[in-house]
Amino acid sequence: MKKRVRMDDLEVFVATVEAGSFSAAARQLDISPALASGAVLRLEASLSIRLFVRSTRKLRLSEDGQRYLPHARQVLDALSEGEMALAQGREEIAGPLCLSMPSDLGRNLLLPWLIEFQAAHPRIELQLRLSDQIADFFSDRLDAGIRYGQLADSSLVSLPLVPDNRRILCAAPAYIALHGAPSTPEELVRHNCLRYVMGELTHERWTFHTPQGVKAVVVAGDRTSDDADVVRRWGVAGLGVVYKSQLDVRDDLRAGRLVELFPRAWGQPTPLQLVCAHRQSLTPVVQQLRAFLLERFAGMTAD
CATH class of the missing domain: 3.40.190.10 (Periplasmic binding protein-like II)
Incomplete structure (x- = not known):
């Protein structure tokens, strides 16, 4: 008699594929690596196939595993959708x-x-x-x-x-009064551009969609931060030019704390x-x- 597939084994199998290893899937599911490995072995026994090709250095899907993966995901998605449909029938979310x-x-x-x-x-x-x-x-x-x-x-x-949503190039009136306003992306090389850092990368390649085509400029300035709110505050203080999401600077533009420098359509889609x-x-x-x-x-x- 063929063994019935367990839903929790399917969940471990899909999690292992997405996480790349039994140990990573176990951390995600808050179980031990031994339980994760055992669940996949049990699923393989139920299906009478090998889902993974194992080695001491790498874990990858077998051909059968690749064929089975979309069906496993479909079953889990259907279960999740059913649970959500039941939950949505309740009055309160918690x-x-x-x-x-x-x-x-x-x-x-x-x-x-x-x-x-x-x-x-x-x-x-x-x-x-x-x-x-x-x-x-x-x-x-x-x-x-x-x-x-x-x-x-x-x-x-x-x-x-x-x-x-798009980015907006802007600066405070005080900065513009002292340094003028750029009229083209190329002129930004002569301005103090305030930049933010994400991970190890500094956002210093600013892209604009001008009528002459897409233009990318590598900018420089005397300040960087890994907090984009700090960069906006520097801009409001008149310390340089900022290139920010229009959602971030919307209130500053309305209050006159910042001035938009290029046409809105030039901004990078974000x-x-x-x-x-x-x-x-x-x-x-x-x-x-x-x-x-x-x-x-x-x-x-x-x-």
Whole structure:
């Protein structure tokens, strides 16, 4: 008699593929590596196939494993969707919600909104991680993240929040009075450009979509920070030119603390999106949060 496949074994198998090893999958699932390895061995026995080709240095999918993987994911997705459908039928959402988000956007725009969201759902346990560094969804145990730009990791699930967002080149009136305003991207080499650092990389290659085509300029300045909110504050203080998301500088432009230097259409596209590790992460609370944020962003009047 053929053994029945266990759902928890399927979950370990998919997690092992995504994490790259039994030990990494075990950490993600909060089980021991021995249990993770045993679950995959049990699944292989149930299916009478080898899912992985094992060696002392590497673990990779077998041909049978590659064929079986999309079906395993489909089964888990269907189970997750069923659980979410049941949960959405309840009146109240509850439990922990761990979010990562950019420093500037998080402090100055999203924080008041999230206070309102939690007031509407008081049984949510909100955990915020504000950082401009790229978060690891698995090791940091994140439910979701709010990120700018296109994702380098295609395995993540990305849901648009503000797909038409762009960067804006701007400076304070005091800086412009002392140093003038650039009229072309090439003129930025003569200006003090305030830059932020992500990981080991400094964001110093600024790209513009001009009528003459896409132009990229390597800029320099006397200040850098790994906190984009600090960079914006330097710009407001008149210390240099900043190239920031229009969502980050919207209030500064309206108040006259910053002045837009180039036409809006020249700015580099920087879509804002809600990101999850996989489809199973789209829990009712995450879906409610996305709907809430979409409503708030849609309600922002145009500049």
